Amino acid sequence: MLEALGLESMAEAVYRELLLHPNDSVTALSARLVLSETEVRSCVDKLADMKLLESSREVPGTLRAVSPEIGLETIVRRQETELLRRQEELARGKVAVARAVAEFAQLCPSADMDCAERLVGLDAIQARLETLTRDLSQECLAIMPGGAQSQASLDASRPLDEAALYRGIRLITVYQDSARNDPATLAYARWMSKLGGQVRTSPVVPPRLLVFDRHTAVVPIDPANSRLGALCTSAPGIVASLTALFERTWESAVPLGVNPKRRTADAPDGISSAERELLKLLASGMTDEAAGNRLGVSLRTVRRQMAALMKRLNASSRFEAGLKAAQRGWL
Known part of the structure; x- marks a missing residue:
């Protein structure tokens, strides 16, 4: 119930027992709560740190439970103080971040320029x-x-x-x-x-x-x-x-509705735009694979198209095909 205040269930049980039975010893608390004496002592230390136990005036050397009205209210006020401190730290952090961002923007003016x-x-x-x-x-x-x-x-x-x-x-x-x-x-x-x-x-x-x-x-x-x-x-x-x-x-x-493989209008043996681009790419020194990547086709397609062009040009080598393509105005 009191875990929101930082009081674990075991420590809360010890605190409740000490409120009901203020004279219980560690041994008695251990037996009543079915806890080991080590666990009880750990809870007592925790309660003392939280100011829910204080030294007894009647029996020196022992501790007594502080009433919930005082003890729990003290915890709440302490947490409120801690929360206020954290809020102030957060506010200072925000100011520091804003300054750092502004300084960075001044150091890198091109960031805004580039949009x-x-x-x-x-x-x-x-x-x-x-x-x-x-x-x-x-x-x-x-x-x-x-x-x-x-x-x-x-x-x-x-x-x-x-x-x-x-x-x-x-x-x-x-x-x-x-x-x-x-x-x-x-x-x-x-x-x-x-x-x-x-x-x-x-x-x-x-x-x-x-x-x-x-x-x-x-x-x-x-x-x-x-x-x-x-x-x-x-x-x-x-x-x-x-x-x-x-x-x-x-x-x-x-x-999209037009056939991209249309021939040039000025020559019956003209080539399509795709074939023309293939010749240009290969003539520039590109490999078949690189040319295929530029055209968005497979290596097999490039080689098939080039073989068809060589046959149409009646060329025995790609070098000869390049010369004949240039003579026909395809390049």
Whole structure:
């Protein structure tokens, strides 16, 4: 009952017995409470420390129980004093923290200038995206590289995109051409288009990018290592540059309803935009694997496409294929 005052049940029982039987010895208390004498002595010491026992005036060398009205009230007042002291310490601590934060801000003025927030972990990123999507008033620009999107990513995006589209927000997204080869990603893109979203694809796209109302952008800290998290920034210069990058990517992308493998109009043996990008990447010195990563396709697909191009160019080596592709104006 009195544990809230710091009095344990065993000590409380000893205190009650001493109030009822003030002349009981340790041995008598031990027998009455079915406790060892060591336990009783420990409780007596505790009660004395709490000022619930004091020296007897009638029998020198013994202790008597202080009445609850006085003893417990003293404990309450003592706790109130301790609480007040702790509150004062907390108030001083808050002042010290505020000063430290202010001093740190002065030492690092660029933090405010950058208007940037580092998001570490999927939960932190998802929470920030939920807030940004909820506060959208006009549009969201998105670049989704990598071809096939994970099912977890699609599941997390669906309720946010659906709510935004129903509010009349423009969702404008660029996927990689290779996303058309993944049933789940393609179905998601078509679902967005049906609800009013605008979707295009391109063979090569910049790293993942989201721009909210042309005011706030979210990009990966390191596109090659998503575990490092994302950066959310509202710095006007950075957002404007990222928006321009999106617009350039969008202009060269193909609408979802158009076949990305269309041939060039000026030559019957022209190549698709994806094939052209593959030739450019390999001609720049990229390995098949690196080129596949940029295009969002597998290593097997890269080699199959390159073999088909060599056959069309009637080339016996990739070097010869490069020369003939350049002669035809494909590079």
